[in-house]
Amino acid sequence: MERPRIRDYFQQDLSQNETITHKQRAILQASLDLFAEKGFDQTSTSDIAQRAGVAEGTVYRRYKTKATLRDAILAPIAAHIVPILASDFSEDALRQRYPSLQAFVTAIFTDRVAFAKANVKELKVIFEMVAFDAERREQILSQIAPKMVKQMGSVINQLKADHLIVDWPNDLILQSLLSQLFGYLARLMLELPGTEIEREQAYLITVMTKILTPGEHDQITGQ
Amino acid sequence: MERPRIRDYFQQDLSQNETITHKQRAILQASLDLFAEKGFDQTSTSDIAQRAGVAEGTVYRRYKTKATLRDAILAPIAAHIVPILASDFSEDALRQRYPSLQAFVTAIFTDRVAFAKANVKELKVIFEMVAFDAERREQILSQIAPKMVKQMGSVINQLKADHLIVDWPNDLILQSLLSQLFGYLARLMLELPGTEIEREQAYLITVMTKILTPGEHDQITGQ
DNA sequence: TCAAAGCGAGTGTATACTCACTCACTTAAT
DNA sequence: ATTAAGTGAGTGAGTATACACTCGCTTTGA
Known part of the structure; x- marks a missing residue:
């Protein structure tokens, strides 16, 4: 039986409150990929913007800080990990x-x-x-x-x-x-x-x- | 069959390497502590200097770069890990x-x-x-x-x-x-x-x- | 007295974050 | 139907800061 990926929750979760744009989705994906590849500190916000095909300002339109961006990525996991563990x-x-x-x-x-x-x-x-x-x-x-x-x-x-x-x-x-x-x-x-x-x-x-x-x-x- | 303890290797190693000054020892120790506590990227060279009770220039007298400093810390391990594993x-x-x-x-x-x-x-x-x-x-x-x-x-x-x-x-x-x-x-x-x-x-x-x-x-x- | 060790103000650069602006699009008034 | 006004995501040059690293000078100790 397939368990849903956290990534699939992105759309659902984030769009419950506000619709998430294509570019914002790309930013989340690029961040996740880069953080996992090079580590959080070794990933610059301009790296993220570039990988997402987006201007750096766009990253900061929704996410106030780089750390906020990481939190946004991890939020779905945080929300779903307890039921899974339990x-x-x-x-x-x-x-x-x-x-x-x-x-x-x-x-x-x-x-x-x-x-x-x-x-x-x-x-x-x-x-x-x-x-x-x-x-x-x-x-x-x-x-x-x-x-x-x-x-x-x-x-x-x-x-x-x-x-x-x-x-x-x-x-x-x-x-x-x-x-x-x-x-x-x-x-x-x-x-x-x-x-x-x-x-x-x-x-x-x-x-x-x-x-x-x-x-x-x-x-x-x-x- | 008796095998020497790793701890013994260390003492030898750090002190047998060329005469190392008290302050340089402090720098190595502070670096190791901080890298382990906060991570390499989150540790600044001024953090290290401060913790070691030393000016920042002193750090760079022996170690050309921050990465060199990390390598210096890991050198003893690298030198002894193979025999230990084997x-x-x-x-x-x-x-x-x-x-x-x-x-x-x-x-x-x-x-x-x-x-x-x-x-x-x-x-x-x-x-x-x-x-x-x-x-x-x-x-x-x-x-x-x-x-x-x-x-x-x-x-x-x-x-x-x-x-x-x-x-x-x-x-x-x-x-x-x-x-x-x-x-x-x-x-x-x-x-x-x-x-x-x-x-x-x-x-x-x-x-x-x-x-x-x-x-x-x-x-x-x-x- | 000389060399090595130590110092810390100074420098260049990377980068997290800002802001005034654009522009595609929607709404509303005539 | 046409135009004006409004909206907000997107932009990227610009800013402030932190930080790795330098260098000319001072202190130490043999």
């Missing part, structure tokens, strides 16, 4: 138990991987922004993390009760899941060579299922 | 088989995690540099990747022959290992909250050992 963990979904571990892992990854794949550029821009802005990072985290921990936590506890998942502390389970996702994101964003991206999803699910399947040697071997 | 996979190490999977995983992670922990700031600077410079990224990758694939490959094949490791294609095994490392790096660099960093190493080893232990349900579940 999907499969709505009250409805929680009420029906997962019949197997693999069903759980599949449910977790399928949409999120599709989302990431469809929005690599946006993710790259977000990552750059957040990497060197501790305040914004914490702000974002404080909105998303507790929600995630709580919702995932209850699902994991359910699976534990059914003896379908390894008996590790929830935070370790979450860390494993997120690490795997991060590794995947890094490969996407950096265009690292490796397995064809199409097999990725199957790989992720296989590996995660294996990690989380309960077994005999599951003590954490620390020192 | 360690445990020298001819000597290859000749003695790993007695168990956990020995292998431990060998892989121990020093690398220590290295990452000791050089978070440098890694952050490298990551920023490489994230938006595809050319440099490929250049670096083309130096390291084949070496890694070859050396790890032969170790993995050995483990496979001894039935000590899951029978997955080597690239998937490598991807799992690297994903786990990347997730760890991300947590370090972004200072994400979570388990105390001290338990990390034990966690990584536990999880990776579990992933790679051969078992019954090891087919890759495609779609």
Whole structure:
């Protein structure tokens, strides 16, 4: 099932209030492309104007500052990321138990991987922004993390009760899941060579299922 | 077999390079700190001078350009990263088989995690540099990747022959290992909250050992 | 006393942002 | 139907500023 691209939201979202012109659309697209290619700081507003086939003044007609322009690009993601993160963990979904571990892992990854794949550029821009802005990072985290921990936590506890998942502390389970996702994101964003991206999803699910399947040697071997 | 710590390399390196003045050391330190905090582009040379308690001209006495300064910071890492990546996979190490999977995983992670922990700031600077410079990224990758694939490959094949490791294609095994490392790096660099960093190493080893232990349900579940 | 290290005011340039203006188009009055 | 008035997206030369880098001078230390 196809998840809509954030870019497709551009028209809908922005035109709800005001009609967006062809040129303004071009500006958004050029900005996204350039920010993802060269980074925010390395992209000048005249670069953007040139790539969009527009005068520099036109960029500033709608967007007061360069940062505003970036925010405008990321707004659709911000608006849609919470439901996506929370999907499969709505009250409805929680009420029906997962019949197997693999069903759980599949449910977790399928949409999120599709989302990431469809929005690599946006993710790259977000990552750059957040990497060197501790305040914004914490702000974002404080909105998303507790929600995630709580919702995932209850699902994991359910699976534990059914003896379908390894008996590790929830935070370790979450860390494993997120690490795997991060590794995947890094490969996407950096265009690292490796397995064809199409097999990725199957790989992720296989590996995660294996990690989380309960077994005999599951003590954490620390020192 | 004892391996020298990365930290020791550093001390040697910075002090063995020609006599470096106290102020020049301060400049390097301030640059590293600021680049890691705010990013390269967002750090001005006057920021650096100020943080180092030095006039701006002093920065340029030794370093011709701002980029040169960054290179000077990364030089020690560049000089030592290859041996570190390749360690445990020298001819000597290859000749003695790993007695168990956990020995292998431990060998892989121990020093690398220590290295990452000791050089978070440098890694952050490298990551920023490489994230938006595809050319440099490929250049670096083309130096390291084949070496890694070859050396790890032969170790993995050995483990496979001894039935000590899951029978997955080597690239998937490598991807799992690297994903786990990347997730760890991300947590370090972004200072994400979570388990105390001290338990990390034990966690990584536990999880990776579990992933790679051969078992019954090891087919890759495609779609 | 000399060379190296340090200094900081000064310079050129890149670039984020402004503003007075154009022009295609719509509305409205005759 | 014709013309006048109004509108606002689009323009690009222009401005202010920040910043990388320079250079002639001063301080330090051997």
